[in-house]
Amino acid sequence: MPVSEMLFWFLTALALFSALMVVFSSNPVHSVLWLIMVFFAISGHYILMNAQFLAIVNLIVYAGAIMVLFLFVIMLMNMNTESEPQKSQWMKMAAAISGGALMLIMIAALKDNVGAVSKTSGEGSIGLIKNLGNVLFTEYVVPFEISSILFLSAMVGAVVLGKKESSKIVS
Amino acid sequence: MQVMPINYYIFLSIALFTIGIVGVLTRRNVIIIFMCIELMLNAVNVLLVAFSKMHHLNAYALDRATTAGTEAQLFVFFIMVVAAAEVTVGLAIIVMLYRNIHSVDINFLNRLKH
Numbered sequence: 001m002p003v004s005e006m007l008f009w010f011l012t013a014l015a016l017f018s019a020l021m022v023v024f025s026s027n028p029v030h031s032v033l034w035l036i037m038v039f040f041a042i043s044g045h046y047i048l049m050n051a052q053f054l055a056i057v058n059l060i061v062y063a064g065a066i067m068v069l070f071l072f073v074i075m076l077m078n079m080n081t082e083s084e085p086q087k088s089q090w091m092k093m094a095a096a097i098s099g100g101a102l103m104l105i106m107i108a109a110l111k112d113n114v115g116a117v118s119k120t121s122g123e124g125s126i127g128l129i130k131n132l133g134n135v136l137f138t139e140y141v142v143p144f145e146i147s148s149i150l151f152l153s154a155m156v157g158a159v160v161l162g163k164k165e166s167s168k169i170v171s
Numbered sequence: 172m173q174v175m176p177i178n179y180y181i182f183l184s185i186a187l188f189t190i191g192i193v194g195v196l197t198r199r200n201v202i203i204i205f206m207c208i209e210l211m212l213n214a215v216n217v218l219l220v221a222f223s224k225m226h227h228l229n230a231y232a233l234d235r236a237t238t239a240g241t242e243a244q245l246f247v248f249f250i251m252v253v254a255a256a257e258v259t260v261g262l263a264i265i266v267m268l269y270r271n272i273h274s275v276d277i278n279f280l281n282r283l284k285h
Contacts, residue, residue: 095196
């Protein structure tokens, strides 16, 4: 078995196991740490698919920024296993059955695809910053600017929501 | 040249997406539900990059200097941008809820109905 295929299976197993642990671990801090493992595995997949820029952005933005924000909020609220609310067994069983049914249907609908993703390196370099930046700042410059406005509005919204006075208005 | 079928990536993406859905349905902690939504977003991103690579491989067989598949990777980049903004606002809302009801249990949030 070639090295890239072994890497594919290893990263797939790591991603799926970590994703399951995100759902099933009762401590929210452990869930965040497992989710960081999922993001590392997905970044590995990106590198295997020659999307190096996206792999680095995934690590910096998701594993670096967003997960630290989650961890910060969880530690701010002082959550742990004892304070974790639990659903009833029936609800969990119903959720597992409906999720499994969805997975079964999607796999049955999509299993007959043909097509291949090459795992060898050296063909094309579309995932590098040179190509992506060139296209981003020529063809997609308007969406890029709009996304900056989106960030500005998100920042203003977060500040407005997080202000101390807003709690009085809501309650 | 060693080739992976696109099916493997589709199955991986479906499995991750389903795990995210099961997490949303089973957990009652708002933050865990939010994390499961992030997981579902990432499953979709993996699929987009895999399709981009497949498209690039097909175009590469005809033309060695092709840049086909760039758009999908930029699309994933924009999805990440939007997800970052979404997380900012969502966590601000969760912190505000916690300040008001001193809990992150979604069963206490059904007063939004009234």
